[in-house]
Amino acid sequence: MTEAIQIGNRTITASELISLLASYQMLPQLQRELIVDEAIEQNSRSTKAIECTPEEVAQAKQQFYAEKQLKNEEDIQAWMAHQGLTPGQLEVITTRKLKIEKFKQATWGNKLESYFFQSKAKLDKVIYSLLRTQDVGIAQELYFRIQAKENSFADLAREYSLGPEAQTGGLVGPIELNALHPVMVQMLSSSQPGQILPPTRIAEWFVILRLEKFIPAQLDEFMKVRLLSELFETWLQEQQKRIMSAPQKEGDTGRQGEGDKPLT
16 A cells, blocks of 8 residues: 555555545545635636736735744744645645635626625614513513603613623624524614614513614625625535535545524
8 A cells, every 4th residue: 555644653545544534524624625726726727817926925925924923934944844844835825825815806706796785684784772581571561661761771671681681781783684583683674773662572582672773784895805705615615515416436435425593
């Protein structure tokens, strides 16, 4: 058998290596990285070739060294020895993140605006006040006291609310609508700031809500980076599923086989 690697007193053969990667649950990660490398290589040969300027490469290297806390050439050489890397491999590693970002932009950059508007409803944020209890009678009483301005929402939330929002006088957010229970999303989306919504049963709770502020999502640079990453991750997962569902060749061990959302 061909030797693959020597670790301590153990010699690991090439045939053993795949089995070990699977046993240590490292095979899916290796698969992901190989899919990305293949896509970048194919992209580099296309009309949308990924090209990095010398300035971008130098910046990528400096960022990589900073992340690894490699302050000088001695640190770099020691880290390379520890990782078992050659200078050529280090060159690939330091520019890989840059190439992935360029691949994302080349593949999905022109689709960002349409994807943003498709996703906007879940990206919008709200600030709201919440009071919850498991007793419908208490919920009704507190609602009427707030309506009659006998007590403030904040004071009653601090005293009666049974969730972590009690610590903030009921105030929650800013939080994306996508992170909330679907019933709460519907209630908050159809209300106006300052409007107190009557007790509503959600799971085991009776909740009183008041929308404080609606914050529309914006397609700024931060959002573009986030959406590009979402599209990239969705594509990557689809590629992995396709590979996993493909018929395996004999001897191929390389392919192994909203209602619950919280109130806050």
